[in-house]
């Protein structure tokens with residue numbers, strides 16, 4: 001079982017195409033189903049640790065995986081039963097079901113078991129679960145001690161992360177690749193912990209799970225996703241090569257202070273805070289805002305938006321930031337003020353859901369929407385939330401899997417903008433800088449645990465810099 005870190009994410013259509021290409025190359029669907037079912041059986045056997053198991057099988061190939069897993073678990077000596085929502089319908093599922101020689105209970109009357117394996121529907125779900133399926137699924141899930149989904153929990157939209165009647169599982173065994181539903185809310189929550197089971201289908205994708213940074217030198221050894229790199233100083237580094245970040249401060253001073261401290265703690269060599277405030281940290285260089293101050297050619301990133309305000313004066317500050325022709329991180333109020341047609345290519349935008357909808361509308365799933373916005377603007381878009389999606393104008397997307405729900409507190413977005421500013425000023429390209437900033441932010445939050453405040457989060461960035 002492989003963790004999701006850095007893995008490709010495929011839509012149902014992309015997964016089907018990859019499966020078909022594998023079949024054209026000579027591997028039958030039965031072989032793929034055999035590998036899927038065997039892989040599921042091995043994982044379930046280990047997780048069940050001798051407890052009784054019921055496998056719920058649907059009519060399609062997801063159900064087929066369930067029948068194969070049932071037969072394999074029986075051979076392994078497990079106490080396994082099968083309950084089906086109806087007769088198998090796909091040809092491969094019919095053949096798989098014929099290999100299960102035990103009884104098949106009707107789903108509606110099925111007895112619960114300690115371990116529930118949900119193989120009713122996978123990526124082929126085409127509509128919400130009907131009550132006659134959802135009700136017994138939820139009844140059996142409530143009665144089980146451990147709920148394991150095959151590929152995706154039955155009753156989630158694989159591509160858009162909608163919940164269409166699924167029961168929440170503890171573990172999801174994703175076949176070959178991650179699916180959007182494993183990352184996008186609300187489905188991701190119904191998946192529990194997601195682990196991959198390889199079944200020998202070669203997959204390529206422009207969409208990946210955000211990976212943890214690899215130690216320097218190991219980058220080329222990574223066989224999966226594009227890994228992220230955290231820039232680290234060398235013997236010849238000085239404060240300007242480490243990166244100079246200018247933070248434009250507005251009416252709500254606390255927000256830009258948080259962004260400044262975050263930029264420092266994420267590793268910037270020099271942070272210039274352009275605003276009225278005073279006080280520590282002493283290493284923060286404070287100047288009154290002026291368009292001239294933004295002309296310093298050493299500035300590697302300007303962060304504009306946290307606590308900026310939305311009046312005429314702040315609009316002029318935004319205009320000066322755009323006119324400075326330095327790499328930009330555009331956040332918060334600046335996202336409300338800006339005309340999307342004036343966003344300089346190569347900028348990084350960090351909208352939360354409301355800011356994103358205001359700029360780009362709400363049509364489509366989160367990955368598609370974010371990718372489209374990046375292509376439209378030529379900017380990297382960090383579409384925040386419990387399922388942060390980062391899209392580049394060339395179509396690459398990463399989705400941040402592990403955040404922390406404790407990030408849902410005021411000011412954490414300002415911290416993210418500062419952290420991304422530091423990564424950009426250190427010389428990472430916009431897409432890499434966004435990924436590195438989002439990773440640092442999530443890692444700092446996980447390290448802090450519960451009930452931290454944004455000030456703690458900014459400080460904790462140092463500890464996860466590595």
Ligand SMILES: NC(=O)C1=CN([C@@H]2O[C@H](COP(=O)(O)OP(=O)(O)OC[C@H]3O[C@@H](n4cnc5c(N)ncnc54)[C@H](OP(=O)(O)O)[C@@H]3O)[C@@H](O)[C@H]2O)[C@@H](O)CC1
Pocket residue numbers: 015016018019029032033036058059060061062063064065089090120121122123124125126127128129130133150151152175176199201
């Ligand atoms: N990709 C790979 O390489 C491999 C993939 N494999 C596995 O295949 C899975 C995908 O299989 P799949 O395409 O057969 O779809 P699946 O999810 O079983 O459901 C389709 C069936 O359900 C029906 N149906 C749909 N919604 C319904 C509803 N709400 N309520 C009631 N019925 C509903 C639908 O009928 P219809 O929509 O036509 O009415 C159809 O009969 C994938 O997740 C993985 O587990 C492995 O076996 C091998 C390698």
Ligand SMILES: Nc1ncnc2c1ncn2[C@@H]1O[C@H](COP(=O)(O)OP(=O)(O)O)[C@@H](O)[C@H]1O
Pocket residue numbers: 332352384385386387388403404405406407408409410411412413414415416441
């Ligand atoms: N439930 C959650 N789980 C994980 N991350 C979250 C959650 N809620 C918010 N976040 C993250 O916290 C940050 C909040 O940013 P934002 O909404 O701009 O807040 P603020 O404007 O108060 O700083 C974003 O990085 C977002 O991805």
Ligand SMILES: [K+]
Pocket residue numbers: 062118119120121122149150151152153154
């Ligand atoms: K399933």
